[in-house]
Amino acid sequence: MDRSSYLKQIRQTIERGSFKDDWESLSRFEVPQWYKQAKFGIFIHWGLYSVPAYDSEWYSRNMYIQDSKAYNHHIETYGKHADFGYKDFIPMFTADKFDASEWANLFKQAGARYVMPVAEHHDGFQMYKSEVSTYNAFDRGPKRDLLGEMKQAFDEKELVLCASSHRAEHWFFMSHGKEFESDIREPLEIGDFYWPAAPEPDHHDLFSPAPSEEFLEDWLIRTCEIVDVYQPKVMYFDWWIQHSAFKPYLKTFAAYYYNKGEEWGTPVAINYKHDAYMFGSAVPDVERGQFAELKPYYWQTDTAVAKNSWCYTEGNDYKASVEIIRDLVDIVSKNGNLLLNVGPKADGSIPEEDRQILLDIGAWLHANGEAIYDSTYWRISGEGPTQIVEGQFTDGETKRYTSEDIRFTLKGSTLYATVLVYPENGRVAIRSLKSDSHHFAGLIRKIGVLGFKEKVNWERTSEALILQTESIASSVPVVFKIELD
Structure with missing residues (x-):
C-alpha cells in the first residue's frame, strides 16, 4: 500500500x-x-x-x-x-x-x-x-x-x-x-x-x-x-x-x-x-x-x-x-x-x-x-429494591433481583412491564402505576402477558397496579403488555 x-x-x-x-x-x-x-x-x-x-x-x-x-x-x-x-x-x-x-x-x-x-x-x-x-x-x-x-x-x-x-x-x-x-x-x-x-x-x-x-x-x-x-x-x-x-x-x-x-x-x-x-x-x-x-x-x-x-x-x-x-x-x-x-x-x-x-x-x-426491539424508554426505567452498581467491570457478581424488580419499555401507547423474577403466587404489584401515580395519570385499557394465553386479572388501587395470574410459572422474566389511553 x-x-x-x-x-x-x-x-x-x-x-x-x-x-x-x-x-x-x-x-x-x-x-x-x-x-x-x-x-x-x-x-x-x-x-x-x-x-x-x-x-x-x-x-x-x-x-x-x-x-x-x-x-x-x-x-x-x-x-x-x-x-x-x-x-x-x-x-x-x-x-x-x-x-x-x-x-x-x-x-x-x-x-x-x-x-x-x-x-x-x-x-x-x-x-x-x-x-x-x-x-x-x-x-x-x-x-x-x-x-x-x-x-x-x-x-x-x-x-x-x-x-x-x-x-x-x-x-x-x-x-x-x-x-x-x-x-x-x-x-x-x-x-x-x-x-x-x-x-x-x-x-x-x-x-x-x-x-x-x-x-x-x-x-x-x-x-x-x-x-x-x-x-x-x-x-x-x-x-x-x-x-x-x-x-x-x-x-x-x-x-x-x-x-x-x-x-x-x-x-x-x-x-x-x-x-x-x-x-x-x-x-x-x-x-x-x-x-x-x-x-x-x-x-x-x-x-x-x-x-x-x-x-x-x-x-x-x-x-x-x-x-x-x-x-x-x-x-x-x-x-x-x-x-x-x-x-x-x-x-x-x-x-x-x-x-x-x-x-x-x-x-x-x-x-x-x-x-425490546424498536422500543424506547418510559418516564422511569423501573422500580424495585435491587440497586445496580454503576460503572465498568461490575458484572462479576450475579445481581440478586426480586419479584418487585420491574423494568419498563415503551412503544407508542403500549407500556411493557417486565418482571425480572416472576413470583410463584402470580401476584405482581406495580407501584409506579397506582391510581394517583405522578408517572401516569391516564387510563389503562387492556393488559396481557407476552408468551402466555392466560387472562390477567388486574385492579388499580392507591397503592399499586395489582396483576394476578393463576398458572404462569417462569424461571425467566415475564412481560406484561399494558395498553394505555
Whole structure:
C-alpha cells in the first residue's frame, strides 16, 4: 500500500464531505435509528489467542511477562520463547471448522440484530485481507478472508456487520519480550508482526510515553482500510485510544467514517470508552457494566458470556443465560444496547456453552421481543429494591433481583412491564402505576402477558397496579403488555 497516497485520499474525503475533523462538526452526529431499534448485538473475540486457549485474550502480552502464569504455562506447553513465540501460533490457527453461515444462523436464532467481530486485537493479527501487512488471516494461517466471509453470511441473514479495532494497545503490547531471550528482537520495523513493542507505560502513568506519529498514521490507515473494504455500520474502539496523542487521529477517522456513511446512504456510529471522543460525537460504551439510572443519551454495554475471559479458554466461568436476559432488559429500559461477546474455538467452532446461552436468549426474545426491539424508554426505567452498581467491570457478581424488580419499555401507547423474577403466587404489584401515580395519570385499557394465553386479572388501587395470574410459572422474566389511553 502507498501510505502517503492513502492518507491523502482520507483527507480528500473529509474535505468534500459534510463532517470535518473538529469536535464542533462531529457534534452533529446522530445515533442511527436502526442501531437504537436493534438493542442486542453479538461481539466476537476470535484470533491467535484462541489457539493456546489459556489465561485470556491477553495471552500474547502475558506469555512474555517473566514468571507470570501465562509465561510458565507457555514454557511448559510449547517450550522456550526464543524457540516458540507468539508468531508460531499463526500456522496453528487453521479455522478449519469455521462456517460463517452457521454462525449467522446461530446469531439470528439468538435474536441479535448486529454482529461485531474483532477485526484486529492487541496482538496485531488482522482477521481480514489487508494491504497494510501480511500478518493477516488471508495471507497466513487459515489463508481466508474471515471478516469477508462473515460479511457475506451476515448480509444474507440481514444481520448488520460491525467491526472492532483494538490496535491502539499494540504500541506496547508485545514489549516484555524484549526483556529476555525471546523471538521479539530488534530491529523491528513498520509492517513487522511485533512492531513497535515500545515500553509498556507504568500503571501510575498510563499515557507516557506517547505513541509515535508513524504508529498513529498506521493505526489510522488500518482502521480506514476496514471501513473501505467491509463497510461496517459501527466501529468499536477498545481501551487506550483515549490517550491524548490519538485525539487528532480519532477526529480524522470519525469525519472520514461519518462521511463514508453518508456516501453509502447508511448512518454509521462509533463506540468508545473513557472519553476518547467528545460527548455527543459518538456512542459511549461501558465495559462489563451498567448504569444505575435511565440516561437521556444513548449508550451501550459490552460484556461476555464468560466472567473470566473474552476469548475461549478451557474452563471458562460462564454466566447463566437468565442473568444475561435480565441484564438485557435492564439495559434497554435505561436507553442502552447490549453487545454480548462469545469466544469461538481456534478451529472456528462455537463452544456448546456459548451456543446454549445464545439459544436461551433467542427463545426468550422470540416470545418477548416486542418489548425490546424498536422500543424506547418510559418516564422511569423501573422500580424495585435491587440497586445496580454503576460503572465498568461490575458484572462479576450475579445481581440478586426480586419479584418487585420491574423494568419498563415503551412503544407508542403500549407500556411493557417486565418482571425480572416472576413470583410463584402470580401476584405482581406495580407501584409506579397506582391510581394517583405522578408517572401516569391516564387510563389503562387492556393488559396481557407476552408468551402466555392466560387472562390477567388486574385492579388499580392507591397503592399499586395489582396483576394476578393463576398458572404462569417462569424461571425467566415475564412481560406484561399494558395498553394505555
